[in-house]
Amino acid sequence: MTTTKSLNQIIKRYKESLVDGDQKNALASINLALANGSDVKTVYKKIFTSAQREIGQMWHDGEISISHENRAAGITLEIMSRLRANFEIEDPNAPLAIVTIPKNDNHTIGARMFADFLMMEGWRVDYLTNHNVNKYQIPNDDFIKYVNEIKPKLFAISVATDMAFVECNKLTEFFKFNWPHIKVIWGGPGVSKSLKTDKDIELNDIEENFSESINSKPDFVCCSNSAFESKECKSFLSRSMNHSDLDSVDDTLSKIGNNIKALRISKGISQQELANLASIDRAFISTIENGKRNLSISVLHKIATNLDSNISEIFKD
Template sequence: MPGTVRPVPTPLRIASNPIVDRREELARAIVAIQFERWPALYARYGEGGRERCVEDVGFHLLYLAEAVASDSPALFREYVAWVKILFAGIGIPDEELGESLEILRDVVAGRVEHITAARVRACVGEGLTALPGLPREVPPFVRSDAPLGALARSYLDALLAGDRRRAAVLVMEAAAAGARVPDLYLHVFQPALREIGRLWQTRVITVAHEHFATAATQAIMGQLYPAIFAAERRGLTMVATCVSGEQHEIGIRMVADFFEMAGWDSHYLGANTPADSVARLVRERGAHVLAVSATITAHVGRVAALIAAVRAEPGEPPHVLVGGYPFNLVPDLWRTVGADAFAPSAEEAVVIAERLTGPAVPDRAAGVA
């Protein structure tokens, strides 16, 4: 359907994934059954639509592969919840989604070994069981009764209007009037960007609007940097990064800024930095902490691979914190990928990191640029 002691990573997580490896073959087999079972699909979408269906099913398979690899049916259930809202916005009924998932389950389970097949049935089964009760819409993230709610609403309106200058003025005036930078991050930027994401998911806005809002917010965050970097340095260093392929980088940038506000020296790498480059920089900077973000379930395996690469570097490894949407869903997923802890928010990331590292070690930090 077109729509658009430290733990060690488990061997299953780092090894080749049988579903990912055969994704194209599996997707085409699934779509072939869909078009055979529902002849109206071809009439509705044609041959071009068939290829878009293959692409969409390929995404289903990526998310299923990660849920299976971590033996976490909850990950796939939450993906189904996201897809249900997405499909509702383009008029695809729940029944069609459910039947499509059943076909996916049967095709994949029939083409992988029995342990993987059992996990496939469990993951898809949990999604199918939950499907009827899952919401068809998400409540708005910007609310007038929330802290700085009126400012967040005005900021969001400015972004949706494409008025970056107005958005910046709103934030800088609030800062000049005494609003704390952490509060602007948590109560203005964060809910506004989540609302932008909700509006894209429900097809109210396009991905271009989403990209504009993200870029504008990053630029406005930069205007707050004089206040962010004013904290006294404490001889602690951290590296913050997304995994390779992750495009949602603003969350981990906020994490890095919270560390800066707590007196840490942060090295923010953003998105698409290769794992070996991250590992090398962590060693060169003598980082006490590595913070890794993944907002997409399909990228969880890359978190484990990155952590393994960092652990393989010579010398004392850093403490590794992970965060992002998949880790919010499954309480122990951080253990599966080999991290030292999970932080559900930027504020808590700093608290947890300082608990792991203990007091600053000036000698170690002395050679850090």
């Protein structure tokens, strides 16, 4: 296991490699952290985050040039992409998230980090760099078509500056107008700075406490130091992941009804004949087939058996 002391040494070595533009040494220090037992999330949160913040600060303070800063960011992004190969999601049915950055924001690392974190948690991610839903970059019509096609469960916006916070609000307004059911999460230093909070906040509390600063409706705002690792944020993400599976009892009942009807017709029997076989009222069968009846497992079992089938057939998509 990596001790705090050795982890601090690795962070120092990593940061120095970035300043020197030494990708080989930077990669070697990450491999050392992994070999010492640090997991990938620790590497992201402790090594990449602190090194990038320090290097960025050096630029902000005039200690290194913007080219040096960009070279350092390039190295970190390159190493992140190599690590990502280990947790890339292959399941095409895994829930999908869009992660993006508002117009005019060039701070890409936090966004890419959150995108990778979602992948580690089992999400597929579409990462839209420097996303601009405006007439110059991604036109609204194109974006609407794209979202309708890919059907994401989450839209995540990473915000680094005050300016970008304004754009983030506009983007969220546009997004929620078109897809009110898709969850929206915000994070990044621009959010905590603009809202002057270090808490993770859910929709109701957002409306109560921040209605003056927020004119759109995000579902979750992530401002705590533990970034996306807080209990509240994890719970929100896990609920978002299962969102549409939970919200539609009506869809499930209608699927069950359609499946029963198809099985009955393929067996060549009427509703009355099925009712007689299963000792159920015919009107009851009719409401089930129309998806209007919330029925018990024992009734489902009786119907399935009399259709020479099983319950899993009746639930299939």
